[in-house]
Structures are given as C-alpha cells and as structure tokens.
Amino acid sequence: xxxxxxxxxxxxxxxxxxxxxxxxxxxxxxxxxxxxxxxxxxxxxxxxxxxxxxxxxxxxxxxxxxxxxxxxxxxxxxxxxxxxxxxxxxxxxxxxxxxxxxxxxxxxxxxxxxxxxxxxxxxxxxxxxxxxxxxxxxxxxxxxxxxxxxxxxxxxxxxxxxxxxxxxxxxxxxxxxxxxxxxxxxxxxxxxxxxxxxxxxxxxxxxxxxxxxxxxxxxxxxxxxxxxxxxxxxxxxxxxxxxxxxxxxxxxxxxxxxxxxxxxxxxxxxxxxxxxxxxxxxxxxxxxxxxxxxxxxxxxxxxxxxxxxxxxxxxxxxxxxxxx
Numbered sequence: 001x002x003x004x005x006x007x008x009x010x011x012x013x014x015x016x017x018x019x020x021x022x023x024x025x026x027x028x029x030x031x032x033x034x035x036x037x038x039x040x041x042x043x044x045x046x047x048x049x050x051x052x053x054x055x056x057x058x059x060x061x062x063x064x065x066x067x068x069x070x071x072x073x074x075x076x077x078x079x080x081x082x083x084x085x086x087x088x089x090x091x092x093x094x095x096x097x098x099x100x101x102x103x104x105x106x107x108x109x110x111x112x113x114x115x116x117x118x119x120x121x122x123x124x125x126x127x128x129x130x131x132x133x134x135x136x137x138x139x140x141x142x143x144x145x146x147x148x149x150x151x152x153x154x155x156x157x158x159x160x161x162x163x164x165x166x167x168x169x170x171x172x173x174x175x176x177x178x179x180x181x182x183x184x185x186x187x188x189x190x191x192x193x194x195x196x197x198x199x200x201x202x203x204x205x206x207x208x209x210x211x212x213x214x215x216x217x218x219x220x221x222x223x224x225x226x227x228x229x230x231x232x233x234x235x236x237x238x239x240x241x242x243x244x245x246x247x248x249x250x251x252x253x254x255x256x257x258x259x260x261x262x263x264x265x266x267x268x269x270x271x272x273x274x275x276x277x278x279x280x281x282x283x284x285x286x287x288x289x290x291x292x293x294x295x296x297x298x299x300x301x302x303x304x305x306x307x308x309x310x311x312x313x314x315x316x317x318x319x320x321x322x323x324x
Contacts, residue, residue: 001019001154002147002149002154003019003022003023003026004019004154005147005172005196006022007019007022007263008121008122008261008262008263008266009121009266010154010155010156011154011155012155013155025305032305033176033179033180035180035182036180036182037176037180037183038304041308057077057081060077060078060079060081061077061078061079062075062076062077062078062092062101063076063077063078063100063101064076064101065088065090065097065101065102065292066082067102067103067106067289070106070289070290071289071290071291072085072087072088072102072289072291072292073085074088075088075101086291086322087291087292087293087318087321087322088291088292088293089292089293089294089295089311089314089315089318090292090293090294090295091294091295091296091311092256092296093256093257093258093261093264093296093298094115094264094265094294094298094299095115095116095120095258095298096256096258097294097298098111098112098115098287099112099115099116102289102292106289107288107289108288111287111288118265118266119265119266120257120258120259120260120261120264120265120266121261121262121263121264121265121266122196122198122199122261122263122266123196123198123199123248123251123252123259123260123261123262124194124195124196124197124246124248124251124260124262125166125194125195125196125197125221125245125246125247125248126192126193126194126245126246126250126251127191127192127193127194127222127225127229127243127244127245128190128192128242128243128244128245128246129190129191129192129193129236129240129242129243130184130188130189130190130240130241130242130243131184131188131189131190131191131233131236131239131240131241132187132188132239132240132241133187133188133189133233133235133236133239134177134184134187134188134189135175135189135191135233135236136175136177136178136189138175138232138233139175139178144174144175144176144178144179145172145173145174145175146172146173146232147170147172148170148171148172148173148228148232149170150168150169150170164197164198164200164201164202166195166197166221166224166225167224169195169196169197170195171193171194171195171225171228171229172193172194172195173191173192173193173229173232173233174191174192174193174194175189175190175191176189176190176191176192177189177190188241191233191236193225193229195225197221197247197248198248199248199249199252199259199260202217204249205217205218205247205248205249207249214247214249218245218247219245221245221247222243222245247260248260257297257298262297263297264296264297264298264299264300265298285299285300285310285313285314285317286317291321293314293317293318294314295307295310295311295313295314296310296311
C-alpha cells in the first residue's frame with residue numbers, strides 16, 4: 001500500500017477501484033518520465049497552440065467567468081481585458097472555478113454544496129537539491145525513488161498528514177537524473193525529497209509573523225531533514241550546491257490550488273457518493289452550465305496521464321459541439 005501516498009490518502013480511506021487502477025498502472029506497465037520533465041509537456045503544448053494560430057495570454061489573471069442567461073459568454077481578466085467565447089474550459093481548481101469565477105448565484109444549490117463539502121488533499125513540503133554526486137549506486141537499477149516510512153500501518157501514517165511534526169513523518173527521495181541524465185551536469189544529480197507537513201503548521205509557517213521568519217523556518221526544516229537523508233545518501237550535506245525548500249504555501253503560490261494541494265480534492269468515499277465525478281461534473285467534465293467544461297487534477301481522480309486526458313476529452317467535446 002505504499003503507493004497510497006500518490007493519492008494523498010490511506011488504504012482505509014481510498015476507493016478500492018481508484019487504488020487498484022493506479023497499482024496496476026505502476027506494477028504492470030511501469031512509469032513514464034518525459035525527457036525534460038513536466039516542463040517539456042508544457043513547452044510542447046505551447047508550441048502546438050501557437051503553431052495552430054492560438055494565443056496564450058501570460059500574466060493575465062482571470063477573475064470572472066461571465067455567465068448570462070444560463071450560459072458562459074467569456075472570461076474577464078483582472079487587468080480589465082474581456083474575452084468573449086462560445087465555450088470555456090477551466091483548468092482552475094474546482095472550488096475557485098465554481099465558487100469564485102462562476103459564482104454561487106449561477107449554479108444549482110446542490111452543486112455548490114457538494115463543492116463546499118469537500119476539502120483539499122494534503123500538500124507536501126519539498127527539498128530540491130542540486131548535488132555534486134550522482135548517487136546512482138544507492139538506488140536499485142530499475143528505480144529512481146526510495147520511500148522511507150516510519151512503520152507499516154499506512155493508515156496511521158497518513159493520519160499524521162496534518163500533524164506538525166516533521167520528525168514523525170516518512171519521506172520520499174527521488175533521483176531525477178537517473179531518469180534524464182540531462183537534468184544535471186555529468187557526475188551530479190537532482191535530488192528531490194518530499195514529505196507531508198500541514199499547510200496550517202507553525203502559525204501558517206510563520207507567514208503570519210513575517211516573511212523573514214518564514215525563510216528561517218524553511219531553513220530549520222531543511223536542517224532537520226538533512227541528517228535523516230544522510231542515512232540513505234551518505235555525505236549529501238557536504239555535496240549540496242543548490243537547495244530550495246518549498247512549503248505548501250509555495251505550492252499554493254505557484255499553482256493557486258487551495259492550501260497547496262497537488263492531488264485536488266481529498267479522495268474520501270463518503271464525500272464522493274456513488275460516482276466520484278458527480279461532485280463537480282459528469283464523466284465528460286461537463287458542468288451544470290452546458291458550455292462550461294472543467295479539466296485538470298481537480299476534475300479527475302488520478303495521476304498526470306489522467307489529468308492530460310481530461311484536457312483531451314474537453315477539447316474533443318468542444319470541437320464536436322462546434323461541428324468540427
């Protein structure tokens with residue numbers, strides 16, 4: 001059940017079908033890592049859009065999906081720009097899409113209550129390390145990750161996800177240079193360490209005090225984890241050339257996902273009902289508004305491949321509706 005951590009839940013909480021699907025994917029088919037990392041996917045999609053006469057508006061904060069007569073008519077940007085459209089596909093997290101951009105007044109009451117009832121899945125705290133050692137001999141020949149657990153009861157361990165005690169948390173060590181040697185110069189490596197420490201810990205990670213206190217706390221977090229990592233990657237503390245620490249607040253800042261959740265909604269069956277997708281949309285990512293579609297990690301249950309496929313599904317539906 002170690003792979004439960006990829007779905008941000010424990011074995012007793014996760015729907016069996018969801019976990020089995022992911023388990024089979026990993027154990028029967030393996031994993032796929034795009035050369036150049038996830039950024040390579042973004043770059044490819046960007047080139048595809050621009051190459052087909054599309055336009056990408058960066059640094060353009062959308063603050064409203066405009067609804068008139070029960071249909072969306074476009075989006076409005078914070079800087080005053082308005083963009084009319086016969087269809088809108090939102091990759092924004094579901095709570096913000098429904099409750100902020102569309103607005104409760106434009107949605108059925110049951111859809112609003114279902115969104116409000118669900119919570120974001122736990123976030124992660126990350127150490128990104130550029131290291132003067134490839135450490136490839138430490139990892140198994142066919143693996144790039146080490147999972148360090150503090151015991152065998154996965155449900156008890158996942159219950160600790162909201163506890164502000166890093167020393168009690170397990171962690172994962174990933175060597176991404178083993179998957180793509182171009183991630184680092186020869187003989188060096190990119191090591192990423194991930195652990196679950198709550199969004200609300202330490203007085204909002206001291207952000208309620210000052211940004212300097214926040215930076216000090218991030219350094220203290222790294223200092224606490226490095227000796228533990230040393231047990232598995234000997235000498236790493238003396239070989240670090242670059243180090244960045246990301247907290248749930250960092251992830252929230254860059255993704256704008258509530259509380260920095262990278263998984264989307266918490267996958268609790270009691271909140272999901274008979275059909276997981278009936279919370280926010282149907283199986284085709286259609287919303288209660290006929291010409292508004294949703295995509296991304298909040299609109300589907302699973303990993304990156306399913307998230308990408310949700311975009312393909314929405315695009316197909318729009319082109320079919322347009323008669324193309």
